[in-house]
Amino acid sequence: MPQVKLTVNGKPATAEVEARTLLVEMLRENLHLTGTHVGCDTSQCGACVVKIDGKSVKSCTMLAVQANGSEVTTIEGLAAADGTLHPMQEMFREHHGLQCGFCTPGMVMSAIDLVESHPEGLTEQQIREELEGNICRCTGYHNIVKAIAAAWPLMHGRELPQAAE
Amino acid sequence: MYDFNYQKPAAIDDAVKALGSDPEAKALAGGMTFIPVLKQRLAKPSTVVDLAGLGLSGIRREGNALVIKAMTTHREVANSKDVADAIPALAHLASHIGDRQVRYRGTMGGSLANNDPSACYPSAVLALGATIRTTRREIAADDYFQGMFTTALEPDELIVEVSFPIPEKAAYEKFPNPASRYAMVGVFVAKTAGGVRLAVTGAGNNGVFRHTAMEQALSASFSPDAIRDVKTPEGDMNSDIHASAAYRAHLVGVMARRAVAACG
Numbered sequence A: 001m002p003q004v005k006l007t008v009n010g011k012p013a014t015a016e017v018e019a020r021t022l023l024v025e026m027l028r029e030n031l032h033l034t035g036t037h038v039g040c041d042t043s044q045c046g047a048c049v050v051k052i053d054g055k056s057v058k059s060c061t062m063l064a065v066q067a068n069g070s071e072v073t074t075i076e077g078l079a080a081a082d083g084t085l086h087p088m089q090e091m092f093r094e095h096h097g098l099q100c101g102f103c104t105p106g107m108v109m110s111a112i113d114l115v116e117s118h119p120e121g122l123t124e125q126q127i128r129e130e131l132e133g134n135i136c137r138c139t140g141y142h143n144i145v146k147a148i149a150a151a152w153p154l155m156h157g158r159e160l161p162q163a164a165e
Numbered sequence B: 001m002y003d004f005n006y007q008k009p010a011a012i013d014d015a016v017k018a019l020g021s022d023p024e025a026k027a028l029a030g031g032m033t034f035i036p037v038l039k040q041r042l043a044k045p046s047t048v049v050d051l052a053g054l055g056l057s058g059i060r061r062e063g064n065a066l067v068i069k070a071m072t073t074h075r076e077v078a079n080s081k082d083v084a085d086a087i088p089a090l091a092h093l094a095s096h097i098g099d100r101q102v103r104y105r106g107t108m109g110g111s112l113a114n115n116d117p118s119a120c121y122p123s124a125v126l127a128l129g130a131t132i133r134t135t136r137r138e139i140a141a142d143d144y145f146q147g148m149f150t151t152a153l154e155p156d157e158l159i160v161e162v163s164f165p166i167p168e169k170a171a172y173e174k175f176p177n178p179a180s181r182y183a184m185v186g187v188f189v190a191k192t193a194g195g196v197r198l199a200v201t202g203a204g205n206n207g208v209f210r211h212t213a214m215e216q217a218l219s220a221s222f223s224p225d226a227i228r229d230v231k232t233p234e235g236d237m238n239s240d241i242h243a244s245a246a247y248r249a250h251l252v253g254v255m256a257r258r259a260v261a262a263c264g
């Protein structure tokens, strides 16, 4: 069986897995990181989103062997060692960006990638469009969008430019 | 998913050999179509040949053409300055494929090899009269697409890159399926020195096609009004749970007019 070596949340993680093992299966079943969810089998819901080498990726649509050698960040890797939440997690809490919480890990991982890759600013419209790959059955998205806009200044250390494109 | 052997060759020749020596072997690009297919057990490859180690991504200008390598992701096309300068319609198309996560992984080569009848890129390749360069030959767009999920590719032939002649003007307009973002109907129109080409995806019951009646009308007069009365035969349209043939035939006209208007 192929051996897959990853760095997960800053720590080396190795597993012997079948070639057909999905990355999300390796994370959940071999590494017991069950924060990453599986909400569909059509690659549409985004509950499984993790960060791989800085990009948000659907871990249900990637083989573990394809990720060999990569750096993976999951929802478990966001909070500081003392439990202080990542600003995105904090803003989801502050703005009530979750109800049942099933979509939340993927939503937060996508949101962090979105904010990090837009240092020039983000409009509400952009946030809504870029969340295309994350489905939430509870919140109606409104508070998720607010949470992401509120996390932008915390993550970039300055005010969110108005009417940025 | 059935299990398989996994290979990640470092040279194109080795990838072609791996595919040629075993009829059950299949290539893997970003996996955005292939992995869902495997999950549903719709394919049972003996070996999966990962193309990620072949150095097949990149975008360059070659005279009056834009050349995009097969493993270039939708995100790279959407964000490329070379694409924005040469064929902004192509960057626009790529930036509206699926969602952010699909665009990070999905590739031009994978999309063209798959030739999904609702995929976006086939309409651009056909309307721009692009050339598909493979491990064996060059294939003109008009010869490449051969109906839904069918192309001129042989089982052990890989797309290496695609060369797009740069048009005077071009635009892509899609009516996305609200759940998947695939095209319910998508129209790519290109105006070149040699005339107008207009390709429709998502609608036809035999995959992507050129709308020659519209091309003629637009070559005479390049304006939305010129195609207002051009009919799209309902009998050639696809009909499924998402839209009836009549609805699609109507949408072809609407999207085509919007695309022409978007050319400015």
Ligand SMILES: Cc1cc2nc3c(=O)[nH]c(=O)nc-3n(C[C@H](O)[C@H](O)[C@H](O)COP(=O)(O)OP(=O)(O)OC[C@H]3O[C@@H](n4cnc5c(N)ncnc54)[C@H](O)[C@@H]3O)c2cc1C
Pocket (backbone or CB within 6 Å): A042, A043, A044, B026, B027, B028, B029, B030, B031, B032, B033, B034, B035, B051, B070, B071, B096, B097, B098, B099, B102, B105, B106, B107, B108, B109, B110, B111, B113, B114, B118, B119, B120, B121, B153, B157, B158, B159, B160, B180, B181, B182, B183
């Ligand atoms: C949720 C979702 C939404 C999507 N929305 C859209 C959309 O709006 N518009 C759209 O156009 N597409 C859409 N797609 C598809 C997406 O564009 C993928 O890029 C496309 O399906 C191809 O995937 P891939 O590049 O990862 O190739 P893979 O899935 O890895 O491969 C697809 C097929 O191509 C073959 N192949 C791959 N590369 C080559 C090559 N270089 N030479 C020969 N054969 C090759 C493989 O063997 C396989 O049969 C969507 C996909 C998902 C999951």
Ligand code: FES
Pocket (backbone or CB within 6 Å): A037, A038, A039, A040, A041, A042, A043, A044, A045, A046, A047, A048, A049, A058, A059, A060, A061
């Ligand atoms: S589990 Fe739904 S997209 Fe991955």
Ligand code: FES
Pocket (backbone or CB within 6 Å): A097, A098, A099, A100, A101, A102, A103, A104, A135, A136, A137, A138, A139
């Ligand atoms: S909070 Fe329940 S699915 Fe989003």
